[in-house]
Amino acid sequence: MEKRKIIVGSRDSVLAVAQTKLVMEAIRRANPGIELELVTRKTTGDMILDKTLDKIGGKGLFVKELDQGLLAGEIDIAVHSLKDMPMEENPELPIAAFFMRGDPRDVLVMPAGQKDPGTLDGMDAIGTSSARRQLQIRDMYPEAGLKSIRGNIITRLDKLDRGEYSALVLAASGLMRAGLEDRISRYFSPEEMVPAAGQGILAVQARRDLDVSFLEAVNDRNTAFAAEAERSFVAALDGGCSSPIAAYATVDGEKLKLTGLYFNEDTKEHLVDSITGDRTEAKQLGQVLAVRMKGGLS
Numbered sequence: 001m002e003k004r005k006i007i008v009g010s011r012d013s014v015l016a017v018a019q020t021k022l023v024m025e026a027i028r029r030a031n032p033g034i035e036l037e038l039v040t041r042k043t044t045g046d047m048i049l050d051k052t053l054d055k056i057g058g059k060g061l062f063v064k065e066l067d068q069g070l071l072a073g074e075i076d077i078a079v080h081s082l083k084d085m086p087m088e089e090n091p092e093l094p095i096a097a098f099f100m101r102g103d104p105r106d107v108l109v110m111p112a113g114q115k116d117p118g119t120l121d122g123m124d125a126i127g128t129s130s131a132r133r134q135l136q137i138r139d140m141y142p143e144a145g146l147k148s149i150r151g152n153i154i155t156r157l158d159k160l161d162r163g164e165y166s167a168l169v170l171a172a173s174g175l176m177r178a179g180l181e182d183r184i185s186r187y188f189s190p191e192e193m194v195p196a197a198g199q200g201i202l203a204v205q206a207r208r209d210l211d212v213s214f215l216e217a218v219n220d221r222n223t224a225f226a227a228e229a230e231r232s233f234v235a236a237l238d239g240g241c242s243s244p245i246a247a248y249a250t251v252d253g254e255k256l257k258l259t260g261l262y263f264n265e266d267t268k269e270h271l272v273d274s275i276t277g278d279r280t281e282a283k284q285l286g287q288v289l290a291v292r293m294k295g296g297l298s
């Protein structure tokens with residue numbers, strides 16, 4: 001019998017392709033009747049490397065070119081780091097599956113051959129452009145110096161090893177999926193550093209008209225609930241790209257616990273607070289926590 005063919009789109013970075021292949025493998029295992037073909041695209045976020053993301057402006061810089069491919073019918077599904085996807089979903093391009101979350105934590109990476117000195121307070125150039133990471137590093141190590149960095153993981157590690165940075169903060173899951181786990185010198189717990197909404201989650205986006213029943217086997221329900229809670233929290237806070245914001249949810253049985261970090265632009269203070277409820281209320285939990293924290297009622 002003729003196999004049904006699905007064209008799978010990915011960014012062309014080492015990490016994006018490794019992540020996409022992981023999802024493709026899982027789809028193949030569950031659907032022997034489906035043939036998959038990988039297509040890669042360079043995205044705006046990969047091409048403009050001399051500006052921080054909040055300065056380039058606009059949303060969805062790592063997904064735009066793939067969205068266009070999906071809408072044009074050149075691609076059937078696209079695999080993305082959920083963290084890189086805009087909070088508002090394009091109704092034509094819904095997320096059809098959330099792939100089982102990887103390690104959600106942020107980690108410290110030292111230049112090749114160097115050991116973690118324990119404190120980061122003596123460092124003068126910790127590489128991260130994320131306002132979320134900067135704020136939480138400053139909380140733990142007020143004396144540490146920060147330096148902005150752009151580029152994909154490989155580019156960032158090259159800059160680190162060439163001596164341009166004292167250390168980097170990166171996502172554990174990205175390093176692991178790119179086969180670079182041995183570069184991790186320290187894990188920050190989700191309490192020390194609240195992860196970004198969606199960190200470690202892969203989302204499979206599909207055209208609205210596509211029959212996506214073949215994706216059921218790669219959708220993890222608890223990951224989907226966590227994603228929904230985290231993203232509704234950020235969306236309710238208007239998730240400006242340059243304001244520090246973090247959201248991390250865990251599911252235990254029927255219960256979902258969501259922790260959020262919110263930065264008040266007026267008082268320049270930040271809060272961390274949590275809410276627990278039924279996992280099926282994920283979206284409302286995110287909204288309730290956001291309203292509570294915005295009102296400063298916590």
Ligand SMILES: NCc1[nH]cc(CCC(=O)O)c1CC(=O)O
Pocket residue numbers: 081082083084153169170171172173174175198199200201
């Ligand atoms: N912002 C870039 C980006 N988008 C997704 C990941 C890693 C994978 C993930 O967080 O799910 C990374 C790199 C990083 O933050 O270290």
